[in-house]
Amino acid sequence: MSGPPLIRPGGRSERIQKAVHEAVKALKAENEAVELSVPMIAERANVTPSTIYRRWGTVGELLADVAAERFRPDADLPDSGSLRGDLEIWLERFVDDISTGVGFALIQERVANTALARRAAGYAQANFEVLVNRATGRSEPAPDPNRLIDLLVAPVIYRLVFAGQHIEKRYQLELIELAMGLLPG
Incomplete structure (x- = not known):
């Protein structure tokens, strides 16, 4: 299907x-x-x-x-009033969703299946597009959603699935700081 x-x-x-x-x-x-x-x-x-x-x-x-139910973009995306705040909330939820139980098992299955992995990446991409569009609507500078995939999602998946590491809040904030550091000005 x-x-x-x-x-x-x-x-x-x-x-x-x-x-x-x-x-x-x-x-x-x-x-x-x-x-x-x-x-x-x-x-x-x-x-x-x-x-x-x-x-x-x-x-x-x-x-x-x-x-997919866990990752589909919807109206429940965070709106803290700033892109940095939105990304902090989104990344924390994402890490919580994929770190244990069903979410971890399902993300492992997605990594093992290219078609499913691409679908999952599309959901994260769509979420970032919503957050970036919201930020630019507030006249905030915002990185490209593809860069957010590279800087936020990819390292989390790598460390969690391939390195077997726990993703600490401190590390999440470091990733967001890195992403926000790429903004002009």
């Missing part, structure tokens, strides 16, 4: 998606090492396995959709 299934807000489709997503999160929270199967998820969500196969195709696509 090429993307998350389209759902009608408030309808049966949305209820099924929510139940299946919650089942995935609960199963991963109970045992991060468990290899999820469609029957296992279907039983927990109280849906038939065919429902999952029809909507998501594979466990991998379902996991990608659950992970």
Whole structure:
């Protein structure tokens, strides 16, 4: 499948998606090492396995959709009144989301799958575009969203996934300082 299934807000489709997503999160929270199967998820969500196969195709696509839920840009992006403040809040949430439990398992799966990794990068990119546009609307100088990916997301993913390091708040602030230091003037 090429993307998350389209759902009608408030309808049966949305209820099924929510139940299946919650089942995935609960199963991963109970045992991060468990290899999820469609029957296992279907039983927990109280849906038939065919429902999952029809909507998501594979466990991998379902996991990608659950992970994408965490990273999709939306109206809940921080608005602290400054780009620096917005980036601090965003980066802290991002690190919290991917550091433990379901988020860590899902980010590892994304790193192992190029198509999923590209989709995840697109969500971070979209978030940064919203924050940068908001900042320029306030007449604040702002770096290119691509540079924010390079300076904020890439080092966090590397240190967390490949080096197995914990991402401290101090390090997050250093990354933001580096990004803000690239601004003209």
